[in-house]
Amino acid sequence: MAVPRNLSGLERIWTPMLNALGDIAQIVAAFASVAALLIALQANQLANKTRSESYEQQEKSHQLEREIAEKNEKFSKQAADRERLRDQREIASNMQAWWVYRETEYGKQWGIVLSTTGPVNSVFFDVRLTVLNKGEEQREKIAMVPPGQYFIPSVFKESKYSTGQPVLDKPKLISAEEIEKYQPLLHAANYVVKQIEFRDQLGQQWLWTLKEGLTSL
Incomplete structure (x- = not known):
């Protein structure tokens, strides 16, 4: 950046430095924005992963509940069949x-x-x-x-x-x-x-x- 000619000597020294600091601040701000964006992306990915894992866990839990219910129903039917056959056997033994x-x-x-x-x-x-x-x-x-x-x-x-x-x-x-x-x-x-x-x-x-x-x- 060009320095104006009518500036004093001290101003001639500090003005470029201040301008450079402004540029650095902008760069830092830009990096901070990028970092914030990356953090946000990572947080979003983590949230998506957490939701996906939670959904999979819920599906596994529901599947386990269904399997338990099916087994209980099967056992109940087998018990009912055994009881029915036992009653029939008692009659048949006549x-x-x-x-x-x-x-x-x-x-x-x-x-x-x-x-x-x-x-x-x-x-x-x-x-x-x-x-x-x-x-x-x-x-x-x-x-x-x-x-x-x-x-x-x-x-x-x-x-x-x-x-x-x-x-x-x-x-x-x-x-x-x-x-x-x-x-x-x-x-x-x-x-x-x-x-x-x-x-x-x-x-x-x-x-x-x-x-x-x-x-x-």
């Missing part, structure tokens, strides 16, 4: 069958007692029995069995005096007093109820076997 006999004027009368009574009664469908009848495997199918006790006679096709192979006749409802007239066959290898397959009133299929007991299918 289905029982065993060989019996009694003495009559014509000799021994053989047959199977089929019982479906219990604390909670139910109707059973598609009942299929597999038995040994005088050593021969035979099957009996009953479409529907209401609650009660039934007797399935083992009879001879030709006559009641026949000594051939007996077969199972149709079941008939009997009273508890009538059942008391029969004796269970406890150790008869030729007269065995091997398995019972049936369906309960809720549609669940069940299988009882001599070896495995009661299982759901």
Whole structure:
């Protein structure tokens, strides 16, 4: 910057210096503005990063809550299913069958007692029995069995005096007093109820076997 000629000697010395200081102040102010801008940018970036991290953290938290809720719902459903199956099993365990006999004027009368009574009664469908009848495997199918006790006679096709192979006749409802007239066959290898397959009133299929007991299918 040019110095005016009419200035005194002292003024000639200080004026350039003051002008230089003004320029320096402007430069410093400019640097300060740049620094402030950089600080503002950094603060803005930090705020954006913080918001982004906060959003991600919230998303993770929400995802965790959803997973916990789904697991709780799954566990609740499994517990309800187990309880329902336990109740069904208790009802299905009412289905029982065993060989019996009694003495009559014509000799021994053989047959199977089929019982479906219990604390909670139910109707059973598609009942299929597999038995040994005088050593021969035979099957009996009953479409529907209401609650009660039934007797399935083992009879001879030709006559009641026949000594051939007996077969199972149709079941008939009997009273508890009538059942008391029969004796269970406890150790008869030729007269065995091997398995019972049936369906309960809720549609669940069940299988009882001599070896495995009661299982759901």
